[in-house]
Every structure is written in C-alpha cells, then in structure tokens.
Amino acid sequence: MGHLITVATSLNQWALDFQGNFERILASIVIAKNRGARLRVGPELEIPGYGCLDHFLEGDTVLHSWEVLAKLLSSEEAVSIVCDIGMPVVHKNVIYNCRIIIHDRKILLIRPKMWLANDGNYREMRYFTPWMKPRQWEDHYLPRIIQAVTKQVKVPFGDAVISTSDTCIGVELCEELFTPASPHILMGLDGVEIFTNSSGSHHELRKLYTRVELIKEATLKLGGVYLYANQQGCDGDRLYYDGCAMIAVNGRIVAQGSQFSLNDVEVVSATIDIEDVRAHRSKASRSMQAAGAERYHRIETSFALSSGKFEIPGDDTLALVERKDFEVRYHRPEEEIALGPACWLWDYLRRSRTQGYFLPLSGGIDSCATAVIVHSMCRLVAEASNRGDKSVIADARRMTGEPEDSSYIPSDPVEFAGRIFHSCYMGTENSSLETRQRAKDLAQAIGSYHVDLNMDTVVSAVRNLFAIVTGNRPQFRVQGGSGAENLALQNIQARLRMVISYMFAQLLPWVRGKNGGLLVLGSANVDESLRGYLTKYDCSSADINPIGGISKTDLKKFIAYGVNAFNMPILESFLNAVPTAELEPITETYVQSDEADMGMTYDELSVFGRLRKVEKCGPYSMFTKLVLEWGSVLSPVQIAEKVKLFFFEHARNRHKMTTLTPAYHAESYSPDDNRFDLRPFLYPSRFPWQFRKIDEVAAALPDRSQKTVDRKKTE
Template sequence: MDLLGSTSIVTVATCTLNQWALDFDGNLERILQSCQKAKEQGATYRLGPELEITGYGCEDHFLELDTILHSWQSMVELLCSTATENLLCDFGMPLLHKGCRYNCRILCFNHQILAIRPKNALADDGNYREPRYFTAFKGGSKPDSFSIPSWVLDELSSKGCENHPPHVPFGNVFLQTFDGVQVGCESCEELWTPKSPHIDMSLQSGVEIIGNGSGSHHNLRKLENRLELMMSATRKCGGLYLYSNQRGCDGAARLYFDGGAIIVCNGKLLAQAPQFSLEEVTVISATVDLDDVRSYRAHIPSFGVQAIREQSEDTGTHYTTVRVPQARILLPRGHARGVSDTIPLALSTPEEECCLGPACWLWDYLRRSGASGYLLPLSGGADSSAVATIVGAMCHLVYDEVTQKSNAEVFKDLKRICHISEEQQKSWKPSSPQEIANHILHTVFMGTENSSNVTTSRAKRLGAAIGSYHLTVPIDLMVKAVIQVFTITTKLTPHFQIHGGTMAEDLALQNIQARLRMVTAYLFAQLLPWTRSRKGFLLVLGSANVDEGLRGYMTKYDCSSADLNPIGAISKGDLKRMLAWAGDRYKHEVLKEIAGAPPTAELRPNASTKGEGGNDDAEHSQLDEDEMGMTYEELGWFGRLRKIGRCGPVSMYNKLVHIWKETCTPSEVGAKVKRFFYYYSVNRHKMCTLTPSYHAEANSPDDNRFDLRPFLYNTKWPRQFSTIDRMVQKDEEQLCK
C-alpha cells in the first residue's frame, strides 16, 4: 500500500430496497438506483439486501430454473452498468453450483465478479423455510471454483465487458483489496447464530468490514434485539459492520420487511435508516478511519489471545483470503470527507410499530394488487377501529410523501389507485390525508336490531375523523329472510336464549348475522366503486386480533374472513394502547373512547334494556370476556406460553401457578388452563381458515405458515388434564400445611 498516496479512511454505504418477488426488472432498477446513490454519497463499497435480485419471498419459485436464469440476466446488467463502476458491490442472489442451490452473496468490482460467498446457516423457524429451497454450505478450508455460465460470459463480452474470468472463488471467503482492506460477508440468519461468521473472520484474519445482507421481517420490539446483536458483535470483536434489509411486502403476504439499514463501528451507531417508510430506495453511508478498528482490537488483550489460537489451529470454519488487486476502496489523501460521528439510536414505541408497520404493509399491498382501495366492516369496537386507524395512518404517510417529500413514485401510485383522470392529474394534489382516505377507504357499519346506538355513533364519528367513505347498512331484512327460509323448511323458528331458546338456537342466530356481514362486505366491495362512478374493486379488510384467533372466539367465515387482516397477529392489549397513542397522534378523540369501551360482539339482544331490540344509548350487555370465560390479559399469557414458551397444558400450569399465585389458587389456575386448551383445540379448525394476517408477534396462531400444529385434537386431553388435576391436588395440600 502506498502510504503517501492514500489514507486508512473509507466511505461505505448500505441500503433498504422495496423489492418484489420475481419483479426482476423493477428489482434491477432499484438496485441500480441504490448503487448510484451510494456513489453520490462518496461510497466505494455498497451492500444490498438478501436475495435482492429475485426478491426474498419467491418461496417455491426458487425451485424453478427460470429464477436462476433471470437472476443471471440481472447480474449481467449490473456488471455492465456504469452505476457499479469503481464501487465494490455486495449483491444477493440464488445460484446453482454442482447440483446444489445456494443463497449467495456476490462480490463485484468494475465489471467482474470477484468471489461468491454462499450462506452457511439457513433460517428454518417461524416464517422461514430456507432449507426447502437452499443448501447450507459446509465447504472445507479451501474455496471451490465456480464456473460462470458460458452464455453469461458471451453476454458480458457482447456488452463490452470483456475478459471476465471463467472461474471465480466460491466458498467461505473474504476479500483483500489492493489497499489492504479486508471485506467479509454475513447473510441475515448468520448474525443470530451462536458462533457467527464475523467472529471467525475477525479472529482468524482481522477482517475489518463485514456486510450483512438480510431479509428480516418486522416483529414488535424486534429492531432493538437486531441492533443489539450488531452492537455487541463490534463491541467484542471490533470492526465496521453494515446491515442491509429489504423493505415492504415483497410477495409473502404475511410478512413486512421493515428496512432499518444500519452502520455500526466498534460498538457505536454511525448511521440508521428509517424502519417504516414508503420510499423504495434508501441509502445511508458513513465514513470511517479503519485505523480506529485496528487500534480498538489491539487494545483488547483477550482478542489477541483468541486470535492467535484461531490463527494457529484449524478449528471450526476456516475463511480464505481472496486478493483482488484491481479493487481499491480507501479514500485518497487530501479528501475533504470527515469521519462520521456517533448518532443516537432511533427506536419506535410498540404503539407506533403496531400502527405504522401494518400501514406501510397495506400501502404496498394496495399499490401492487391493482385494487382501488379497501373496504372495512367497521363495528365501532376496538378491533375494527384499530384497522381503520391503521389505514388512516397509511393515508397520512402517503400524504406526507406526496406533499412534503415530493415522492414522485408514491404520487404516481396514488393517482393510479384513485383513478385520477389524465386531465385532472395536471392540477390534482391531495389537500389532506382525509381526502386520500375518502378515495381509498370505505367503511360500512352493518347493524341489526341488536346493535347499540353507542357503537353506531362511534363508527360514524371515526369514519368522519379519518375521512373514509362511510355507510350505515341495516341487515335485519337479510337476517329475517334467512330465518324465514329455515322456518318454511323445518316448520320451526329458532330463538335467542333470552327469549326461551336453546344454546344451539342462540349460536345459530348469532352466526347468521356474522356470516351475512361477510357476504354484505364482499357485495359492497365489488359494487361501491361503481356506485361512485369509479373503476376497479376494493379489497376487504378483516379485524380479528391474535387473542380471538387463538381462542377461536369468532364465527367461521364471518366478517373476520377477508382478503387481508392487519391485526391478526396483534394482541388486544397492544391494540388498545395503539388506539390511545393514535388518538393523541392524529387528534381523533373518539379513539380514546373506543379504547376504553368493553369489547362486545353485539349479536344477542341487549339484556340491559327493557325492549327486545336493545337499540339504545347504553353499552351492550354481551361482553366478550364473559362469553370467552377468560380475560384478554389471560389470553395473552396463554398465547405467549403456548407458542413462544413452547408449553403444553402441564408445563403451562407449572408456570402460571407461580406467576398468578397472588391472585389465583392452584385449582383456579388449573381450571383456567384446561378451559383454554379445550377451546383452543375444539376451535382449531377455525385457525386453518384465518385471513392472511400481518405477522407482528411471535404468538400468532396462523396455521401451516407459522404455527405448525395439528388440525384435529382429542379435546378432552385425558393424560394432560389428569396430570394437572393431580398437581393441583398436591399444590392445594401444600398450601394448607
């Protein structure tokens, strides 16, 4: 290295990209934009997200050779583009090598692939099934040789990118540039493993820059954990760590990739991209003196001791140096760029996450689905009001992008969704988020004689505050018609229990109302654009929360059945806190009123009133928690212990008998646990038909995507419940001593 001609200072860039599964042309355009923006910020190294060329959510399309073919087509364009010249690029794409399919990082510089690093640790839990599509690389101490497809070499040559080597290193490798900088790779899951690659690369070879191309979805309270892993990694080992992530709903309907690109050095945060944004391409950069990394490591005695051991023993995974004399990334002497300062961490509150994450997800889904907006059955209760609030927040985000940030892409999508004519497009601009909502969100209160004036009023006031196109639709005629058909056929007329009927009659009458609301919702979703002299169709939004899904406290195929559900993996407690937060944020006072109201289905006559209809100004007497036989707080405990804690009935009792010891006796805890597991198992069939939901919490009961459990149970749980009974007896006896 020429000490007089260069410094130890480098500017690096990472990005968040709103990629879309199999949208190869769109993905390529966004990648090129990120490269150009990185160069404009003075960067000589650019990191991109995991599988950015294909989009992460291709799923079984990864098994098709077409996906590999189109990936190479995009790679040819990237190699030949001027946007990637003099820029060390780390791209993510799938590859075939010796009959195996790998999830790879492709390191390129000036029209050439320098090396390929396949992923070692594949994500295979929760929402992820990477081993279904890819092989985890377990190579030896020496890199393999990857043969570039001959047609790729021909294409490169025809486009003026001649002399590309026919073979490149493939395996556990890192780069050493002409100016002595060592650059390594991690891929998403590898950061979360007990012994991450950055540890081996740091100790074995002193790799200074490590880039993690990731496809990580949003989960409540997850960003802080993600960042802590990076801070901890560089705090212990030193180094400059870059994290890149996808943003948006890229095809896997339930996941939203929440961006949040990050640059960390020696345990300090240097740059952070927004977690929630409608921007398609976000690039952040930082300028770092790599001598600070070398000095930091050298002052840690344990780093030196362990580095010597790793360098002298062939233990674990061995990483090989690939020297690339054609690549230089350090800034020249005399540059005007200063070293980046540490910045404070920006974290969203859980209430913000509950609102803004699904809001961004809904915008992505809307603009890519071809729909003209959303239709929401709005009951005036907490759940449907939370969904309305989320769509309202989406409209605020869109309005800010259009009016404050002059985001041309968002404005283009908005005009297309709203079917603004070419003549109007020249002068039209939304005057408020409410104007956008009036185009996009249609809310329908579907009342019966069992509905109260209280909820009718709340739904109407909330619709007005958000700006939705709101309708109050009485469905009693439909309900009576269905009952009349039954009566004509059987000569019998069902009644509610309060009017002398049986439980079977009562449930049937409730379910008629619920299911007719679903039918009505889809009717209005198809025809409301027509009634407003507009084109297109509306997507129906559901509003069953995670607790109700887990308990099965819903009618199968009622208005909880929809096209999308923004809150299907969010607990009632988090939703109520979000409503209170949104009430302050958006100045909607009615949201605080809704958050404080007792949850009610309003499918039975109101027993608290004198008349049979129950349509007065009182709160309804049919309360959710009474009917479920458990509180929402208890459901939260059951859900977290069942999924996150991996508890069956017995282990759940063992934990709760201690957690609830101040408020419940062992026999009460045992009864609650058995009641939960009975209703969970008897209603499991409902979870198999849940509307695709935004994945926000790890206790989601989403069947066959995230929560892989049986469809049919022995609902008596004989061995489990008898064991609990014996434990209860023993615990009660112990209390009496």
C-alpha cells in the same frame, strides 16, 4: 480520515419483480456512488426478492436472476464500486442462497449462506442447502450470459474473504449473525476488518432492540466495521421487512436508516476511519487468539476503498462522518403499530392495483384500530407526496382514477381517504345506538366514504327460510332457545356481514362512477384467533387483516396513543366501551360481553399465547409455570381450570386457523396455521392424559393465594 462506507438498504423489493428489483438495485448503486462510496451492500436475495418461497425451486427464478446480474455487471453505474448483491445460485446441482461480490464487470466471489433461517416465518431449508464447508472454496463455472460480460469462465465459490489494497472484507448473511458461533468472530480473528450482513428480517413488535444489540455486540469485543442491510416493505406475503439499515464501528451504531418508510430506495452511509478498528484490536488477549486463528482464503484484488491519503470530505459528505454521540432510534410499540401495518397496507394496495379498501366498521375497538391504521397510511402518503415522492404520487393517481398527467397531489390524508377508503356499519336489531354513532363519528374523522345500513331483512329471510324448510324456528337463548339455536343465530349474522362486505367492495366504486374494486379488510386480533373466538367465514374472513397479528392489549395502547398523535378525541369513546360482538338481543339484565363469552380475559390470552408458542409449553408445563406466576392470586385448582379451558377452546377451534385471513405478522405467538404455526387442526381437545396430570398435581399443591389475602388483611 478513512473510508466512506455505504450500505444501500430499504430496497422495497417484490418477489419475482425482476425488472422493478433491478431498477431499485441500480438506483441504490447510483446514490452510493454519488456520495463517494466504494462499497455498496444490499438486502438478502434482492434480485428475485426474498419471499419467492417455492418459486426458488424453479429454474426460471435462477435464470432470471443471472439475467439481472448480467445487466448490473454491464452497466456503467456498477463500475468503480464494490457491490455485494444477493441471489440464488445452483452449484453442482445444489441451490444456495448467495451473495455475489462484483467489481468493474468481474465477479470476485460467490459466498453461499452457511446457517439458514428455518423456523417461525422462515423455511429456507425447503429451498436452499447450507454451505457445510467452513473456510473452504471451490471453482464455480459461470453461465454463458455472465461469461460474455465478465470474460471469466470460473470464479471462487465458498467461504472466503476479499482482500483489498487497504483492508479485508468478509460476508455474513442474516441468520448467521443470530447464531452462537457467528462467522464474523473467526473472520475478525483472521484480520477481516469490514463485515457485511445482507438481511431479510421481518418486523415484530419490540424486536428491533434485539437486532441492534446483536449488531453492536458483533464488534464490541472483536472490533471492526459492521454494515447491516435489510429489506424494507412487503414483498408479497404476511411479513413487513422493517429496514433499519445500520453501520456499527467497534460496538457503536454510527448510522441508522428508517424502520418504516414508503421509499422504494434508501441509502445509509457514514465516513469511518479504519485505523479506529486497528486501535480497538490492539489488545494482548485478542492478539493471542488471533495468532492461532485458522486461515481464510483471501481473494486478492488491487483496488482500494480509500484514497491512501488524508482527506477532508466535501460539504456533501461531511455530514456523514460518524458521530460519537449518535443515538439509535426506537419506536414505541404504539408507533410501530401505527407505522408498520400502514406501510404494509400501502404496498399491498399499490401492488395489487386495486382502487382502495373496504372495512366493516362495527363501532368496536378492533375495527376502530384497523380504520386508524388506514388513516395512518393516508398520513404517510400525504407526507411523502408533500415531499415530492413521484412514485407515491403516481400510485395515488392511478388508484384514484386520475390521469398520469393530472395535477392531483394527495396532500390531505382525510381527502385522500375519502377517495380510497370505504367503511360500512352493518347493524341489526341487536346493535346499539352507541356503536352505530361511534362508527359514524370515526368514519367522519378519518374521511372514509361511509355507508350505514340495517341488515335485519336479510337475517330474517334466512331465518324464515330455515323455518319453512324444517318447520322449526330457532330462538335466541334469552327468548328460551337452546345453546345450539343461540349460536346459529349469532353466526348467521356474522356470515351475512361477510357476504354483504364483498358485494359492497365490488360495487361501491361503480356506485361512485369509478372503475375497479376494493380489497376487504378483516379486523380479528391475534388473541381472538388464538382462542377461536370468531365465526368461520364471517367478516373476519377478508382479503387481508392488518391487526391479525396484534394483541388486544397492544391495540388498546395504540388507540390511546392515537387520541393525541392523530388528534382524534373520538377514539376515547372506543377505549371506554365494553368489547361486545352484539350478536344477541340486549335486555335490561344482559349485554353480550366478549371476555364473559370467552371465559378468560384478553390479558390472560396473551400470556397463554406466549407460553404456548414462544416458550413451547404444552398443557402441563403451562400449568406449572402459571402456578409460580399466578399462585399468589389464584389457587392451583383455579389455575388448572383456566389452563384446561384455554387448551380445550384452542384445540376445538384450531380448524379456524386453516382459513385465517392473511394477516400482518406482528406478534411472536401468532396462531396462523398457514405460515407461522404449523400444528394439527384435529385434536383430542379434552387432552385426557394431560388434564388428569394437571388435576392430580393441582390437588396436591398448597393454595398460596389465600395466604396472600390473609397477609393483606393483617397489614
């Protein structure tokens, strides 16, 4: 039996919370040592928090990171264990994203990140510079606060490895695993047997499978032990880091942490035998490549990760021995929606130190999904409280106004929701009895403090004001009004709901005899944002939006999942309802429909979104792809019209993305202008050159859809 290898992950770090981050790092070290581990790995940039963004350019962030490291080095808890810790380091006036390997109050190596994440949600090259000297190292002169602890003046800085008495350890940082020529390959050929990867990888629906396959592949051909540490939680932005720490041996996952959790600290560990790595590597072809591999500088140390003799682990660690039959746990997308945004909402609520959430509950599926996610959050809080989680209980007591020494335990999710969750149905003369009743029934099932109101007098007051000032009274289209009048009357209802939401969010706690205020939740899905099918500064404008990065298609699946998972039969009625904004009068012959208004279905929007963002298609290349995908059911001319309509509407509504409510990131095609989708918001929205080329090609292509119809008739 070999080493007890421990990876400490699921550190729920918070950007610039140096005290809290220090305490969580120290707690993970203590847990690792209590399990008998001699190696501990933490997530990327764990000392300052990964999401500091432009704060990484401030000298204070680096200074305070050194101060925290000095406290860790000085602590008794960090003695007799190797710790891999992340922070920014300035070397020769250049800022690097680094791992600092410490042992017994000494720094063994500072390893800078070589390949930076610089697309999508990440802008690492805005703050950091990659280390461009593979297999090279230099002397780094330590600040005096560190010299006073370690008695070292300088330490190695660069691409090197740690050689212990019994094995060799190499460092790989987050994005480096995802690159084609990952560092672990050359390190492994030069004899490195244990690889650490400290990551700050965010949650995206269906993304975990990719990460797991990369970790398995890293050692499948090469052989070795791979320790993957990831942050877990919201550290101050739109992302939720989904933990799922893992230990892999020779291409097999042998241990895995939780993907979604309210825990501030989680340690994943396994007992592995290093001889398994050596046996896996005893292949002629691998040995030939290794014999010619370039050499890494080794930082030689006298300590060992194992005792050097065969031992059977004690009862407290015997369960951690690697299992040959271990299976990786994957959540279904519906479960990911239930858990990821719920954990993100909890972090946002407790760290903003507010008293709860306020949601405009329309009776439609989007606000329904938002409410159910809050219910899921309350369930997670109740489960953690029933397990005796002191941190969760303390946060719940503070936000509910209970004293610290209270006996209150949020053990019932419905009861807890009644304290911190507030909903409101804001009806008008255009609202239906069905949506009003659905909102009321859902609020009752979840337990929210619900308000039901009519806002016709407020809408009429604005409408009358306009008539008095201009002498013209706008009418809806069904009443003979123009398109401009119809749109203006819809928008004023939507915008007044935003104003009313903030008033109620600020004053409802006062009405209930409590202090503080509420955070307003938005509920516009990613597809509506992509198409621009929302009113700027309406009730989609909120403090945060848990479903702003989730497609309508996935939200429907989530609601269907919630019927049984949360025992809520009321959700069935939301699934069967036609999506409608209810901003126009309902007549015998007309009921407003979202998809009819948009001129495209939600399923089509998801396709457009993925082609535009993920596959990087402009109008013409999107048309050519869809002719192949949809050509059996639509003619080239029909496909051309759909593509042109999408790009026209997307372009002319792009300005709405500049004020989009900060939303939980869950889809790879989010149109969020502020972080993820950096594009103009003033476009030549009719794309004359591109659309003309589409029309020319569409007119010349054969219509395959008619052949499909004829063939089916023949069959």
